[in-house]
Amino acid sequence: MATVFQGLGATAAITAAANPLDSNKLLLSSRRSFPGKKTSLVVVRSDGSLNLNTGSSAGARRLDQLVTNAVATKADAAAASSASKPGHELLLFEALREGLEEEMDRDNRVCVMGEDVGHYGGSYKVTRGLADKFGDLRVLDTPIAENAFTGMGIGAAMTGLRPIVEGMNMGFLLLAFNQISNNCGMLHYTSGGQFTIPIVIRGPGGVGRQLGAEHSQRLESYFQSIPGIQMVACSTPYNAKGLMKAAIRSENPVILFEHVLLYNLKERIPDEEYICNLEEAEMVRPGEHITILTYSRMRYHVMQAAKTLVNKGYDPEVIDIRSLKPFDLHTIGNSVKKTHRVLIVEECMRTGGIGASLTAAINENFIDYLDAPIMCLSSQDVPTPYAGTLEEFTIVQPAQIVTAVEQLCQ
Amino acid sequence: MALSHLSSTRSNRFLRPLAAAAAAAAASSLCRPISTSTEPLVIETSIPFTPHKCEPPSRSVETNPQELLTFFRDMATMRRMEIAADSLYKAKLIRGFCHLYDGQEAVCVGMEASINKKDCIITAYRDHCTFLGRGGTLLEIFSELMGRQGGCSKGKGGSMHFYKKESGFYGGHGIVGAQVPLGCGLAFAQKYNKDENVTFALYGDGAANQGQLFEALNISALWDLPIILVCENNHYGMGTAEWRAAKSPSYYKRGDYVPGLKVDGMDVLAVKQACKFAKEHVLKNGPIILEMDTYRYHGHSMSDPGSTYRTRDEISGVRQERDPIERVRKLVLGHDLATEKELKDIEKEIRKEVDEAIAKAKESPMPEPSELFTNVYVKGFGTESFGADRKELRATLP
Numbered sequence: 001m002a003t004v005f006q007g008l009g010a011t012a013a014i015t016a017a018a019n020p021l022d023s024n025k026l027l028l029s030s031r032r033s034f035p036g037k038k039t040s041l042v043v044v045r046s047d048g049s050l051n052l053n054t055g056s057s058a059g060a061r062r063l064d065q066l067v068t069n070a071v072a073t074k075a076d077a078a079a080a081s082s083a084s085k086p087g088h089e090l091l092l093f094e095a096l097r098e099g100l101e102e103e104m105d106r107d108n109r110v111c112v113m114g115e116d117v118g119h120y121g122g123s124y125k126v127t128r129g130l131a132d133k134f135g136d137l138r139v140l141d142t143p144i145a146e147n148a149f150t151g152m153g154i155g156a157a158m159t160g161l162r163p164i165v166e167g168m169n170m171g172f173l174l175l176a177f178n179q180i181s182n183n184c185g186m187l188h189y190t191s192g193g194q195f196t197i198p199i200v201i202r203g204p205g206g207v208g209r210q211l212g213a214e215h216s217q218r219l220e221s222y223f224q225s226i227p228g229i230q231m232v233a234c235s236t237p238y239n240a241k242g243l244m245k246a247a248i249r250s251e252n253p254v255i256l257f258e259h260v261l262l263y264n265l266k267e268r269i270p271d272e273e274y275i276c277n278l279e280e281a282e283m284v285r286p287g288e289h290i291t292i293l294t295y296s297r298m299r300y301h302v303m304q305a306a307k308t309l310v311n312k313g314y315d316p317e318v319i320d321i322r323s324l325k326p327f328d329l330h331t332i333g334n335s336v337k338k339t340h341r342v343l344i345v346e347e348c349m350r351t352g353g354i355g356a357s358l359t360a361a362i363n364e365n366f367i368d369y370l371d372a373p374i375m376c377l378s379s380q381d382v383p384t385p386y387a388g389t390l391e392e393f394t395i396v397q398p399a400q401i402v403t404a405v406e407q408l409c410q
Numbered sequence: 411m412a413l414s415h416l417s418s419t420r421s422n423r424f425l426r427p428l429a430a431a432a433a434a435a436a437a438s439s440l441c442r443p444i445s446t447s448t449e450p451l452v453i454e455t456s457i458p459f460t461p462h463k464c465e466p467p468s469r470s471v472e473t474n475p476q477e478l479l480t481f482f483r484d485m486a487t488m489r490r491m492e493i494a495a496d497s498l499y500k501a502k503l504i505r506g507f508c509h510l511y512d513g514q515e516a517v518c519v520g521m522e523a524s525i526n527k528k529d530c531i532i533t534a535y536r537d538h539c540t541f542l543g544r545g546g547t548l549l550e551i552f553s554e555l556m557g558r559q560g561g562c563s564k565g566k567g568g569s570m571h572f573y574k575k576e577s578g579f580y581g582g583h584g585i586v587g588a589q590v591p592l593g594c595g596l597a598f599a600q601k602y603n604k605d606e607n608v609t610f611a612l613y614g615d616g617a618a619n620q621g622q623l624f625e626a627l628n629i630s631a632l633w634d635l636p637i638i639l640v641c642e643n644n645h646y647g648m649g650t651a652e653w654r655a656a657k658s659p660s661y662y663k664r665g666d667y668v669p670g671l672k673v674d675g676m677d678v679l680a681v682k683q684a685c686k687f688a689k690e691h692v693l694k695n696g697p698i699i700l701e702m703d704t705y706r707y708h709g710h711s712m713s714d715p716g717s718t719y720r721t722r723d724e725i726s727g728v729r730q731e732r733d734p735i736e737r738v739r740k741l742v743l744g745h746d747l748a749t750e751k752e753l754k755d756i757e758k759e760i761r762k763e764v765d766e767a768i769a770k771a772k773e774s775p776m777p778e779p780s781e782l783f784t785n786v787y788v789k790g791f792g793t794e795s796f797g798a799d800r801k802e803l804r805a806t807l808p
Contacts, residue, residue: 111602137602143632148591148625155532155595158580161602163595182585183592190571191581192564193785228786251788 087270093263095237096126099244100164102273104134107162110248113140113149114166114203123168124204124263150176150201154183154253157199162248170205170257171217184253185228200247202256206297206347207395209261213383216391220257220324221353231324232278233257233296237267239322242276250278257324259297281328283335287317290341290405293332293358295321298345298396305401314405324354332358333366340371341408345396350378372408377401445475445747453741455680462662464669464698467687471679475747477523481678482738484522485515486757488539489735490764491548492708495538495555498768499712504555507584508569511539513676513707516734517642518543520681521610525689528605530596532580532589533612535570536642536706540612544579546572548767549774558774565777566785587613587620590639594626597637597697608636608689616647618661627697631668634696638688639665641701642675648710649719662701669695675702676732705732 090098104110111134112127118141121128131139142149146167153163167173173180180201187195207216220231230252234240240258247254284299285306294302299320306316317335321328336342342362346355355376362374377396384394452470459466492512498504511518514536521531522543533540538551546562554561555569563571563582570584580596583589593611600607617623618641630637641661645652652659662670669691673684681702688698705728709716716725742748 140633143625143628145622145625145629147622148594148629151588151591151622151626152595152598152629155580155592156599156602157595158592159530159596159599161599178585178588179591183583183588187581188788189785190563190567191573191575192562192566194563194573194575195580196788230787 087268089266089268090237091263092234092237092240092258092265092267093124093126095241095267095269096234096244096258097128097130099241100127100248101130101133103245103248104130104138107248109160110162110164111138111140111156112164112166113142113153114164115142115144115168117141117166122166124258124260126263127166146172146175147179151179151183153199153201154179154187154197157197157253158187158195162198162200164200164202164248167201167203169215169217169260170203170219171214173201173203173219174217174222177222180223180229180255181226185226188228188252196251197253198248198251199253200244200256201253202244202247202258204258204260204263206257206259206261207379207384207391210386210388210391211260211384212386216384218348218353218379220255221348223255224325224354224357228253229325230254230278231257232322233259233324235259235262235296235299235320235322237265238269239276239282239320241269242274243278243322245273246275246278249275254278257296261297262300276322279323279326279328281331282320282322283317283331284320285316285318287315287339289315289339289409290317290343291332291335291339292316292318292343292345292401292405293321294318294345295324295354296347298347301396301398302345302401305398305405308398308402309405312402312406314409316405321358327358327361329361329365332362336362336366337369340369342370342374343401343404343408344374344376344378345401346376346378347395348378349381350376351381353378375404375408377404444479444752446479448474448476450474451478451745453679455674455677455683456737457674457677457680459680459684460662460672462660462665462670462672462699463667464671464691466671467683471683473679473682475742475745478738478742478745478747481519481523482735482742482753483756483760484519484543485678485735485738487548487760487764488512488515488519488542490757490760491542491551492538494764494768495552496708496712498552498555503772504569504712505557506568507535508555508712509536509710510708510712511536511706513728513733514642514644514702514704515539516678516681516737517612517640517675517702517704519734520678521640521685523678523682524685525608525610527577528607529689530578530580530593530600530607530609531612532593532596532609533582534586534589534614534617535582535584536614537570537572537582541572541574541579541582544574545577546574546579548764549770552768552771553774556771556774557776558771559777559781560771560774564781564785566781587617587622589613590617590620590626591622593637593639594630594635597630597635598633600636601633606693608638608692610638610640610685612640612642614647615641615643615645615652615659615661616650616655618643618664619647619656623664627665627668627699630697631665636692637697638685638692639668639697639699641699642704643701644704644706646706646710646719648714651719660701662699665697665699668697668699670699670701672701672703675704676728676734676737678734678738 116123117127118131118136118139127139150165153165156163184197187197205219232243234243247256292302302318306318309316317339319335344355344358346353348354355378359374359376377400379395385391450472451474452472455469458469489512492510499508518540550562554563557565559565572582590611590613593609597609643661647655662672671684674680684700688700691698707725739753
């Protein structure tokens with residue numbers, strides 16, 4: 001767990017931020033205090049807005065492009081830089097669909113099952129058109145019985161099929177927790193290696209726009225201890241397609257976490273086939289002063305904050321960890337060795353989230369390289385409220401990230 | 411068989427002074443008491459099948475002497491194996507949970523007789539005998555029970571996790587009822603690949619009250635999956651009798667729109683007939699439920715004495731009247747397919763086999779410490795990690 005968590009207050013002085021997504025409402029002068037934690041008054045430097053760091057002057061404009069330049073590639077796949085070939089533009093859910101379709105074309109054993117994935121086309125349109133192309137058996141509409149159809153997918157995987165089980169919302173997969181934990185994760189081990197479970201379990205999770213507590217869950221924190229599974233979180237159309245393909249091809253069970261609010265992200269991705277490495281983190285923005293580790297939607301909040309930080313003269317290194325289990329400690333470690341400061345920004349709850357495990361892992365492995373305690377910004381340990389203002393307070397906002405960085409870099 | 415009587419009386423008259431053994435030997439050399447004939451034999455099951463929304467199969471089961479003797483041998487091996495496991499557990503060589511199948515042998519033996527190795531079987535934790543029936547060896551079983559390397563799951567699974575992929579045995583599951591959706595998955599794959607094979611998903615009367623059972627019934631009926639749901643009703647869900655756990659203990663009727671059949675699970679021929687019927691039915695018409703009315707002599711597991719919720723009289727009553735091995739013994743003797751002595755010899759042979767397997771299993775070493783971390787993931791795409799930080803727990807294992 002992060003050893004220091006200080007109450008952060010967003011103050012009205014952060015005016016240099018170029019319209020952060022939802023943090024306008026956070027321009028309060030009151031201090032937020034959290035029970036049981038140390039709180040301190042944070043003073044924001046007033047000179048940040050005028051002092052542009054010439055070293056990264058192009059940073060503000062380049063940030064948009066940097067977001068899309070993913071680094072990771074499979075060893076024998078084509079180079080990933082999207083600037084190399086024209087490519088085609090699409091939205092994230094279309095990228096997922098493209099990856100899925102390519103894999104279904106490539107291997108007859110790949111099939112999809114879930115609620116409304118077939119005729120309806122998927123509640124987030126990820127499987128639209130696939131049932132017409134591949135038939136009702138390969139793109140199977142299931143009744144609302146998560147336990148049964150997840151178990152069915154695992155049983156089918158035991159025989160050699162490669163099913164993709166879609167949870168309409170990740171939170172619904174809690175009903176299949178027994179199947180995922182005991183059967184999916186453990187069968188390879190308890191059978192002494194006889195069975196492999198090449199299943200992909202995917203679905204949208206995370207806090208959306210006022211979807212309510214039960215539909216805003218972050219299951220990565222519950223699943224992370226299950227031995228035998230891999231977890232990845234996609235955040236851009238490029239890595240969504242790449243991770244989908246890698247997950248389908250992997251012999252291990254993979255849980256692919258998508259985010260409800262990221263489905264309409266647009267990006268230009270390469271025409272040629274590519275796969276992302278399942279265990280590799282993505283360097284979003286190289287920097288010198290501090291390492292910011294994040295994943296999924298928080299990546300965008302971090303990048304938003306990075307714009308502000310750059311304007312204030314900081315040079316954050318932003319890494320999208322992508323692989324939630326196992327962590328890519330190679331990339332992360334190299335970054336920590338360079339910057340000596342770590343900030344983790346995640347959407348999981350404070351207690352027992354991915355950030356908690358990551359903090360422990362970094363502390364254990366790289367304590368000698370740290371100049372300051374690791375700070376972990378997570379969502380509050382509350383059910384996500386419906387009211388918009390409260391929902392914003394639940395998750396980490398760019399303003400808080402800026403304040404945290406400034407604090408760490410003092 | 412009249413020949414044997416004739417020859418033995420004749421030889422008795424002429425060879426009276428000689429020991430009876432010699433006479434018997436002379437008699438046996440003139441005919442073969444243990445029949446290996448495959449001449450069909452039609453035997454009626456003791457009670458008729460009770461159907462639910464289907465036409466029951468006929469009570470007359472076609473079998474042959476060789477098959478009956480195989481039944482006897484297989485069931486006796488299973489019985490001996492379970493009793494040996496009981497002693498090993500009490501000697502603390504088997505630890506944890508050990509669920510014994512003695513009394514229920516007819517179900518797995520009868521099932522095996524009607525299917526092939528391409529059909530899949532999946533069951534819960536009372537899986538030792540089912541594994542044996544699917545082609546497992548006694549050595550693998552005892553090694554796994556004692557947690558040794560030679561076990562079928564390399565010692566990492568234990569009593570509740572026996573698997574044999576090549577023979578279509580998919581386990582071996584500890585959580586009650588969770589194997590039924592897996593069974594739907596096996597059937598789904600069979601349908602997907604267009605094999606003409608079926609899946610038998612076994613569960614108990616306790617598991618029959620699980621929600622996932624009804625989910626599984628719905629999806630298998632909806633998609634016509636080739637699955638046969640077999641409820642092994644031994645009338646007790648651990649310590650709770652079926653009338654205390656279920657409003658409707660007619661488990662074969664629970665499928666509602668899914669047809670069902672109630673079978674005397676202690677009669678191996680009835681089980682064989684029912685499974686054969688079920689396989690044919692399912693390949694044409696979609697799922698079916700078979701309720702096997704059976705009984706376990708031991709408690710739920712070795713930690714359960716089995717006598718707090720039922721009387722010893724009940725247990726011995728069932729043993730006297732319905733024991734599956736005794737039934738086959740009576741059939742074999744009644745049809746003169748073997749003599750009493752031969753059957754006893756078979757049992758002695760089995761006992762020796764089991765003891766030898768145990769001795770050999772005891773010699774098998776414990777798994778290497780490095781085996782702790784193998785088979786967590788399949789190798790590929792660089793995953794060698796065990797924990798979130800790619801590190802293994804650095805501890806010295808005793």
